[in-house]
Amino acid sequence: MAERERTGMPPRGGVFVPRTRVMDADDMRRAVTRIAHEIVERNHGLEGVAVIGLQTGGVPLARRLHDALASVGDGVDVPLGALDVAFYRDDIGLRPVLPEAVTDIPFDLTGLTVVLVDDVLFTGRTVRAALNALNDYGRPMAVQLAVMIDRGHRQLPIRPDFVGKNIPTRFGEQVDVADDGVTIGEIVRRQP
């Protein structure tokens, strides 16, 4: 979501033009499996662990991670939720932000270790908003961060716990994470 806001995708206008493929479908699959193992290792199992995807890019990834955790953890069905941080952003009024979808956290997260999942980690503002949002749902014991891509340019002291791939980028570039791969490109604005 950070990408979409920064780069003025519709309704502000602009088309993503891909330039370099940095991960393909197999790379992503392997990354998801590896992260699942790392989560189990780090938390000594899956007891008290929940997965929450950030709308919208983190949601399908959270689902894939949830399924990967099930196969790694002998069929454990960790609680899965989705979080939209539109109402928690610290740049309210600077750009138009409407929630992409409703937040759905169908469990009490007090005392749990919440693994936040997003597709791309960039400035860190989305994650910071997510931390604020989580507080309104309860008091997790710990929060860990899993991302497919860390592209640098952090503006806040936030670091990921689990990373699919580190990819250095220029600030103005865009990183697109799809089901079948990750591409770096740029937004070309439509003619007015």
Added chain:
Amino acid sequence: MNGHALVIRGGEVVDERGRRSADVAIRAGAITAVEPGIDAGPGVQVLDATGCIVTPGLVDLHTHLREPGGEAAETVETGSRAAALGGYTAVVAMPNTDPPIDSAAVARQVLELGRAALCDVRVAGAITVGRKGAQLAPIAELAELGVRLFTDDGAGVQDARLMRRALQYSLALGVTLAQHCEDASLAEGGQMHEGAWSSRLGMQGIPAEAEELMVMRDIALVRLTGAPVHFLHLSTAGSIAMVRAAKEQGLPVTAEAAPHHFTLTHAEAKSFDPVYKVNPPLRTDEDVAAVRRGLADRVIDAIATDHAPHTQEAKEAPWDEAPPGMLGLETALGLALTELDMPIEAVLALLSWQPARIAGLGAEHGGPIVPGRPANLAVIDPSERWTVQPERLASRARNTPYAGRTLTGRARHTVVRGEAVVVGGEAQR
């Protein structure tokens, strides 16, 4: 010195008799010569009328000067200045002041204030005491003072029997009753014209019938008594049709219409700005078309401004709390010239000599422009383009619905009783 105090030079003289290129010489309040090439001489004021029409001054049958009682919005002086700037040399002040002009004392007070005014200020007397519609006012006493028109304007006389008596009485005195046609029971609580817009905007409406019922009734009373009636501010197609029929039957009825009723419709209310609130209200496109047709074929005899100043505070209240009324003296001429598709003589007939006659002022106002007649004249530039700016109006109030509108046609000079009260669009005092 060759004795000409004022010369209007280089214009086209237009009056009821026709048009000719001529200069006009004026001395001691009267026209002394009307011919081309008048030599002004030293010490004589010259008014340049190049490209202009020189015409009898305009006469407004229907002005609210608000004095006594409403001086915050307008006074006789400020209203007369607005009139003169609008090309008017005479106005008839309506009696709905506080106290109302229902006695010789108040009439005298207003006439006295009018002596120092920038135009000729006459008054209309009330028909009933206090304008309450119950008892006849001392019409004869007021007629002694020269009052020729009587009306309860602001309200209509509701009681038919009383109106009949008033008409009979007026006939004997040779004065004319003027009616603000509004049936109070039908109009009660109404804020704007009853129709598609009032329904949409959620406002109580005043049906056209509120005006038409009284027009119908008074035509019948005219037929009954033989006395003349002048209908104030007619606004509906139905009213105008009835007046047309009455005239065809030879009945002594005359009628006037206000500029806002031939330029604006009830759609203006959608802004909820009470500057558009007026009584009778702005009506439909069909009504506006009927007013224009009525003016074109002289069923409507005169354009009268119904100049109704109100303080800014009063007009900033919510619509239903704000008083009705719009300014008109400084914009009437421009609106008539810009909006009515008529030869200028026809427009001037509606603004000058016809209202002069209805008001009983034909001896002094309304022309024709010939030596010997009192010098009450307007010099009009029919092609001057100007934009209405409320802050720059001479009226004390600002409630014009035409703010920002560009008009073509304006009075350049106005001469009242031989005095140039307006020169080059500027009031001289």
Added chain:
Amino acid sequence: MKHLLSIEDLGADGINEVMRLSDSFVEVSERAIPRVPALRGKTVVSLFYEDSTRTRLSFETAAKRLSADTMTFSVSSSSVNKGESLRDTVETIEAMGIDAVVVRHKSSGVPWRIASWVEASVINAGDGWHQHPTQALLDCYTIRSRKGDLGGLRIAVVGDIMHSRVARSDVEAFAALGAEVLLVAPPTLLPASLDGWPVKVTHSLDEVIGDLDVIYLLRIQRERMTEALLPSLREYRAIYGLTPERLRALRSDALVMHPGPMNRGVEIDAEAAEDPRSVITAQVSNGVAVRMAVLYLLLGSGADLVIGGDQ
């Protein structure tokens, strides 16, 4: 979008956007701590010249749940000086530094006038007989939550249409979303002209009741009798009231709605108000979420978007 003065400001797209946003705010309202920081630092003022505790509280709750600061000026509590002109009052309030003013007034058009005098956003909470846009929005939202898309639904609005700002806003909103709107009222309670209204009209409720998806009952006020618009409230109930008999004739999947407060025993019988088809309480609870959506659109991160209507 700067103001919400009438449903016309939104158009179908705007109405749908508000409803979509309302889903998110319903979720917020269901949390243990029903609050988000979206309007932190913003001030929302209620300026209620007409007494209305429920609408005012609904707006204030909505503002508070968005973490905005609120202030109240209401005539009944005499913090609105009756002698002071409307313009002076509004300009004084704005001088205190506010972001939005929620206005309710007995005179049609007041919100438009206020919008021309102040920089703050203006939300119409009901002006005279004219508009009550947030009511229409929560009505649409309530219908949508039970029946999905409003397109093609047969909705009857019953009662004093002439004097009803709820009716005017609802008619515009329902029609914009493609519903078939039917007005049911005696001739004296219909507006003088229905030119351009996207509605059908009938004077007989019994003729149409069996076919309706939604029956929306308007409140009848006692004053209408003194104005010779109605012979008696009893007669009104007999012809236009939602009585037990009519309730039986209503389809089992139809909705019963009312903007409140109800005159039980006049336009709606107690039995009808308590019927399972009644969504009257849902209307009230949806009101907060819908008003949160409106405030968010005007003052929050949705503010820059151009939505529907004619801005």
